[in-house]
Amino acid sequence: CFYSALFYSFFKSLVGKDVVVELKNDLSICGTLHSVDQYLNIKLTDISVTDPEKYPHMLSVKNCFIRGSVVRYVQLPADEVDTQLLQDAARKEAMQQKQ
């Protein structure tokens, strides 16, 4: 009985797309969304650190698993998102919650 169903469903539809994940420790990682789970943990492939390589320890890393709780933002491609559908889904979720 919480919103994770909505976000999980939403991120599932973005699997295979390129996203930028900004973490709470200010690290921004750009990569292809490989998978997501119900806790919104994210797996990215072919990653690169977007900021001017302030984080050299990431140079050799190609794929990563990010725990959902440390994510601050996920930047998405705008044309891959159907905002109307998202609004509808949110309304449905709200209706469900009320019941």
Add this chain to the structure above:
Amino acid sequence: MFRFQSLDEDCTLEEEDDGLIEEEDEIDQFNDDTFGAGAIDDDWQEEHKRLAGLDKKDELTAGDDESADPRSPLDNRLSLPPLGFSSSSALQSGDVEDKVSEGGLAESLARLILEADPAVAGVGAAERPAVPSPGSTSVFPSLHGLLSQSTSVQQQQQRLSSVAPPPAPMLSYQQQQHLLRRGTAPIGQMNSHSIWENSLGFGPVSVPPGLVTHMEDSPLMSIIKEVGLPKRPPRSDEGPDLSERVPPPRSSSPVIGSPPVRAVPIGTPPKQPMSHTLNHQIHHPTAVHVRAPVQHRFPAPFPERLSPNTLLNIANSPLCRSPFPPRVGPVLSQIQRAQLLNSQVAGFPRGAPGLLPGGGGFRPFFGGHPPPHAHRMVPPPPLGPPNHTPIRHNTTILHPQHRRLLSQRLLSRGGDQSRPGLDRRSRDPYSNLMTPKEKDWVTKIQMMQLQSTDPYLDDYYYQNYYEKMEKRQEGERDSSSRKEHTTKLITPQVAKVEHTYRPVQFAGSLGKLTVSSVNNPRKMIDAVVTSRTDDEEKREKQVWNKRRQILYTVEKMYSLLLEVQDFEKRFLQVPEEERQTLLEQHKANTEQLCSALREKEWDNRVSDEQCVMIMSVRKGKRLVSRLLPFLSTPLANAVVMAIARNFPTLAKKDKQDQVLFWLVEPVSSVIQSLSSSLLTDLLQELQGSEGQLSSVLHNKFGVTLLYLILSEGERMQSSDPNCQLMDDNRWTELVFSVTRELLSVPASSLAPPLFTPPNLLSLFSRYVDRQRLELLQDKLQISALSR
């Protein structure tokens, strides 16, 4: 306060077999549950005194005393409770042994008291002057005092009589006298060794002290002992059977509300085929729920599986290489290998780890083609370029459309990459840590959490997104290649089980038990949900500003609209019986929607004001555009009329958003179903008062709307020569005025429409002369060729 019970049940001696102990059962069962079977409720002071007294007695001890039964102090200590209990049971069982042991315990207690408290001795002396020796005098009454103390504890049970039978204390007194004079004591035997032995003897139920050490090795046994405790058979000489009062063992609490008991609990890792040698060590005969058998991994036979560490040690130690693989392989490689699924990629199967390919070698997850084994013992991986293989997705859970997209993407990306790392991957030291079975098990647990009772609702966004995408793609393709069936996502659906908790009630008892468990968690707060009624909402709304009020209305309508939209889908899914109710609900929803458009409840007409209000908000326009197809025809017509009538206002409000075009499609469908008279009316409304038409023409949507109307009229005329459009002159006049306006308006201010209907030219050709027609043509850029 002595807890005789614990002493009793821990001792394996005969005197514990006493009916009166049952009464203690209930109390001390909980004690044992809480503190464990080995809990000793001893007074540390006594222990200390006993130990301290040792030092004195030890000096007095002769060697022959060591042959004495180390248990005899135990006897002494234990005999007191039967002393108290057997006051009644002596009447029943008349166990001679009891009396003997009673005396022993009494005697030891007496000794303790003697050593301990002179005050007690003093009291005793006052009470019984008749006793010969002063020392022993004190003992008897104090003993008696103790007895009465102990009996008062037990006096809940009425079976206990407080009468201490005369013979027993006398015996004990005599014994005690004798012992005292002897001066030696079984206490002398109570050196530290015997103490610990005794305390060990207080351990688990009915276990001879010799077995204790073995017991302590496996904690599981102690759990079993705990669990097994209530199952003691009731004593034959008992009246009411007290074992019923013992709570049931937690491992098998039934229907009450706890999750179903499984033979193998959910969290059990899969059984490994090679660990037979370890199985006998695991005791799980009776404990159903207690613990899953722990499988040991690393004592595995050599060739099958090795941890990376052992591997590397083997590999590198004789070769004196650095133990760390210089390459940083992708962490996900394991998963990638594990997920060779219905991938449509002409993928490269990942090489198996290059160790001894035993029978338990790696097998891909869903039975894809087996990867080639690299038969190598020593894997010294050279440093190479980073990995380029495409990464597998678990595609079974994806929509087929999604799957197709992904594979396309992977193909396009992976096609132009070299393949240098093939051999390197085969020597991944982190491979083979889990068997496919284990991976399966982990995935199963995770997927179990995702099972939903209503996948359409829970996964709304994803499913609809891909449905829409499919429709879009279908539309883009030629309609000739239209598929017979659209691909659908099949999601696993768990049946919704109603978990209403009904409290357990025993027959004939008052009240109900409440057992809280996973399925029925305890209520923390007694909160009552009070939802405010609509009236109150309205009253509160008046305080807000207008905009918020509009938004609120829009949202309410939206929820109704969504229900209405989903109606069809749900109708198909729902079984026969429920369809009627669904239908009724649907009707109610639509009714509510319609009434929302009206200003007053009883007024049947669509309120202009309301419509305009709703459409002044961006959301509202979207709402109306989606709502229009669901409205009944008269209502829909009315709405469209309202739009036309209030066009300037709408246009003004839309200046920022520019989203009136959302209305084009639904409005056009409405227009096409209009009758001719209505169409004329509509055109009239659109033209409206003076100057409205010019504003219409300035607006993109307005122009579009105009064109729509005109083209519809034209279609009517051309298709049906008897159409009533020409019956009165209104239409003609209106068209004339439109053309006049069109010609007079400067071309720059004329907004380009969203689309130009093809038959406009033919329309205009009816009404205007050639010259004007050409002018119009130029202005409006209508091509002469009709498509």
